[in-house]
Amino acid sequence: MICEVIVDIAHSDVDKIFDYACDLPVEAGTRVVVPFGRSTATGFVMRVKETSDLPAAKLKKIYRAEEDLPALNAECLALAWRLAARYHVPMALVLRLFLPAEMRTGKVRETYRTYARFFKEVPIKNAPQQAACLAFLEENGEADAAALRKRYGAALNALVKKGAIVLEKRRVLRDPYRGVEGEHTARVLTPAQQAAVERIQATQKTVALLHGVTGSGKTEIYLTLIAAALARGQSAIFLVPEISLTPQMLSQLRARFGKAAAIMHSGLSAGERFDEWQRLREGTAKIAIGARSAVFAPVENVGIIVIDEEHDGSYLSESSPRYDTFDVALERARYNGCKLVLGSATPSVETYRRAQAGEFELIALPDRINARPLPDVKIVDMRREVRRGNPSPFSTLLRERLSDCLKEGQQAILFLNRRGYAQTVMCRDCGYIAKCSQCDVALTYHSEENCLKCHYCGARYKMLTACPECGGTHVYYTGTGTQRVVGELKRLYPAARILRMDNDTTSGKEGHYRILKQFAAREADILVGTQMVAKGHDFPLVTLVGILDADMSLHFPDYRSNERTFQLVTQVAGRSGRGKEKGDVVLQTYDPENAILRFAAAYDYEGFYRHEIALRAAAMFPPFSKIVRVMVTAEEDAAALEALRGVYGRLQKVYDEARGEFLFFQRMHAPIKRIQGRYRYQVLMRLTSDRLLERIYDEACAVFYKNALVYVEEDPSNLS
Ligand code: ADP
Ligand code: ZN
Numbered sequence: 001m002i003c004e005v006i007v008d009i010a011h012s013d014v015d016k017i018f019d020y021a022c023d024l025p026v027e028a029g030t031r032v033v034v035p036f037g038r039s040t041a042t043g044f045v046m047r048v049k050e051t052s053d054l055p056a057a058k059l060k061k062i063y064r065a066e067e068d069l070p071a072l073n074a075e076c077l078a079l080a081w082r083l084a085a086r087y088h089v090p091m092a093l094v095l096r097l098f099l100p101a102e103m104r105t106g107k108v109r110e111t112y113r114t115y116a117r118f119f120k121e122v123p124i125k126n127a128p129q130q131a132a133c134l135a136f137l138e139e140n141g142e143a144d145a146a147a148l149r150k151r152y153g154a155a156l157n158a159l160v161k162k163g164a165i166v167l168e169k170r171r172v173l174r175d176p177y178r179g180v181e182g183e184h185t186a187r188v189l190t191p192a193q194q195a196a197v198e199r200i201q202a203t204q205k206t207v208a209l210l211h212g213v214t215g216s217g218k219t220e221i222y223l224t225l226i227a228a229a230l231a232r233g234q235s236a237i238f239l240v241p242e243i244s245l246t247p248q249m250l251s252q253l254r255a256r257f258g259k260a261a262a263i264m265h266s267g268l269s270a271g272e273r274f275d276e277w278q279r280l281r282e283g284t285a286k287i288a289i290g291a292r293s294a295v296f297a298p299v300e301n302v303g304i305i306v307i308d309e310e311h312d313g314s315y316l317s318e319s320s321p322r323y324d325t326f327d328v329a330l331e332r333a334r335y336n337g338c339k340l341v342l343g344s345a346t347p348s349v350e351t352y353r354r355a356q357a358g359e360f361e362l363i364a365l366p367d368r369i370n371a372r373p374l375p376d377v378k379i380v381d382m383r384r385e386v387r388r389g390n391p392s393p394f395s396t397l398l399r400e401r402l403s404d405c406l407k408e409g410q411q412a413i414l415f416l417n418r419r420g421y422a423q424t425v426m427c428r429d430c431g432y433i434a435k436c437s438q439c440d441v442a443l444t445y446h447s448e449e450n451c452l453k454c455h456y457c458g459a460r461y462k463m464l465t466a467c468p469e470c471g472g473t474h475v476y477y478t479g480t481g482t483q484r485v486v487g488e489l490k491r492l493y494p495a496a497r498i499l500r501m502d503n504d505t506t507s508g509k510e511g512h513y514r515i516l517k518q519f520a521a522r523e524a525d526i527l528v529g530t531q532m533v534a535k536g537h538d539f540p541l542v543t544l545v546g547i548l549d550a551d552m553s554l555h556f557p558d559y560r561s562n563e564r565t566f567q568l569v570t571q572v573a574g575r576s577g578r579g580k581e582k583g584d585v586v587l588q589t590y591d592p593e594n595a596i597l598r599f600a601a602a603y604d605y606e607g608f609y610r611h612e613i614a615l616r617a618a619a620m621f622p623p624f625s626k627i628v629r630v631m632v633t634a635e636e637d638a639a640a641l642e643a644l645r646g647v648y649g650r651l652q653k654v655y656d657e658a659r660g661e662f663l664f665f666q667r668m669h670a671p672i673k674r675i676q677g678r679y680r681y682q683v684l685m686r687l688t689s690d691r692l693l694e695r696i697y698d699e700a701c702a703v704f705y706k707n708a709l710v711y712v713e714e715d716p717s718n719l720s
Contacts, residue, residue, distance in 0.1 A: 214574025234303025540579025
């Protein structure tokens with residue numbers, strides 16, 4: 001038998017099939033150890049065949065298989081081929097997506113435990129320990145051998161020798177949910193939920209978009225669909241942004257599905273992650289739940305795939321291969337002939353456009369469960385606060401509302417847009433934002449050169465000393481930090497208990513879980529945080545949400561900044577008034593007339609969408625064009641430049657052949673010239689369609705540079 005093997009070395013030189021002879025019973029998808037060059041390597045069997053084109057004498061032999069059950073099933077193998085072709089990356093890199101990292105490094109293994117089992121009665125004389133041990137086992141059937149040894153010492157081995165008991169080594173799975181308990185409140189679906197479930201099950205379309213306002217009960221719909229798949233004997237994949245895998249969510253899933261659910265999240269240890277993966281691969285667990293990477297779960301016969309909060313930026317991978325989770329999920333849905341459900345209160349513009357065009361089944365849930373009202377959003381003009389001499393990050397209205405909220409024993413969330421800080425330059429007197437005259441995208445301040453830059457065309461502008469609109473001199477390029485907000489709060493409300501949640505406070509294994517748990521347990525009155533507080537948390541006691549600087553993300557140097565702002569405001573506002581009491585939202589801005597904020601305050605997604613899609617069409621930004629960036633990075637500036645020259649030269653051929661399809665084509669320094677010691681250059685392109693995408697990948701990746709890294713990004717969410 002001959003095996004076609006891809007070695008697990010991510011290098012384009014060895015990115016090809018090698019034939020090996022094999023006399024072991026291995027199947028495609030198995031990891032094997034093979035002789036490679038002068039040493040050994042791990043590889044993946046891609047195909048098993050009868051004959052090779054190589055003479056038998058030249059064929060080397062596979063040493064051994066790493067596991068009995070192939071790591072990749074047939075579907076995953078087929079998917080890997082398509083992904084390698086789609087993203088032009090070495091197959092080894094793609095294959096790695098399908099297994100837990102710990103498995104490759106060999107650092108985790110299955111854990112085994114030895115059990116002692118009662119076998120038969122034997123006569124025991126003058127050995128009280130042996131007698132006691134045997135009596136214990138006779139009563140209990142079996143017990144952990146190590147524990148018995150501790151209690152009865154040498155008696156255990158003596159009993160084994162006498163044939164009274166037998167030892168048995170068995171595999172044990174680490175249980176990552178110790179301490180996670182939840183009760184299963186069986187819910188009757190509302191008529192709207194029931195109708196949504198039925199439409200998703202009945203539609204001929206593969207993809208359904210569930211557009212439901214925050215608190216409309218989308219989760220219950222997903223869980224019903226998953227339970228239905230399980231009842232048909234199928235499995236399921238449930239994807240959520242990492243940040244939404246909150247303790248509440250985990251216990252809800254655990255209560256509902258018990259051990260049928262395998263939950264992968266960053267809080268797990270390497271061993272736990274490995275075991276959860278194993279349970280899915282063996283089929284003892286049927287539901288793969290996790291962030292982006294769970295889309296590669298080793299489940300078979302998939303009956304439903306759900307992507308919750310489909311608009312979330314975390315579904316785009318930022319390391320090679322730079323895949324879009326939706327694309328992978330769609331491939332899997334097609335392979336399995338199952339439905340792919342996307343859910344969001346604020347679908348991405350791209351997704352909504354496809355749904356409206358009839359490509360996806362569009363299902364709207366316009367009301368909250370039990371007709372609970374959506375919170376009132378009050379827009380506060382912060383320019384007036386500045387003019388009135390209020391320099392604090394809190395408006396008068398927000399302060400009043402906070403006092404009331406605390407007095408009534410309710411909880412509040414204050415949201416700050418850290419992402420928006422990206423050194424955008426704003427006039428605090430009139431709200432003016434410095435923008436690129438060519439791209440209508442906010443400029444970014446670069447301190448090392450003391451200038452403003454456009455990340456879309458590379459144009460440079462002088463730093464402003466006064467506002468060109470009103471002449472004011474309160475021109476700032478930083479916002480308020482969470483730390484400062486907490487400091488102010490402590491001064492204003494000395495009795496209030498305050499929690500802070502941002503990148504600085506959520507590191508470590510427990511990370512944001514700990515903070516969310518504390519807040520849910522009412523151990524704090526106010527939660528101050530960045531984007532992380534915006535995601536799908538359900539805290540029934542929160543009746544006030546304050547958005548401190550709504551504009552910040554509006555002017556992030558990104559064509560998606562309107563969309564992101566609308567999503568953020570809607571999501572944060574949605575945290576308020578989820579319990580019995582009605583909720584309030586105070587939205588502070590320097591730009592109170594801004595259309596996007598107005599749409600968000602009115603919960604008018606349709607209005608927002610029409611406004612935004614018209615802007616995108618006029619400016620020819622995605623989805624009306626495709627932005628492609630080819631990045632070249634290297635530790636040596638010269639090496640980066642040399643690679644850039646080569647890449648640019650080859651891309652220029654494409655450009656020259658099809659100029660009409662390029663809206664923009666230029667090579668330049670990346671906006672941030674050096675990151676982690678690597679010099680960065682880019683060829684930035686805007687194309688009228690993705691027709692040339694394949695060619696661009698081909699040319700960009702045609703040559704391998706020893707000292708430089710070249711990669712392609714499509715519609716990147718970060719152009720720094
Ligand atoms: P979404 O995901 O759309 O924001 P959730 O799924 O969090 O909404 O549901 C909002 C609230 O309504 C939650 O507290 C949930 O427990 C509750 N809920 C959902 N479905 C039902 C139902 N059929 N009956 C009663 N309560 C429900
Ligand atoms: Zn520009």
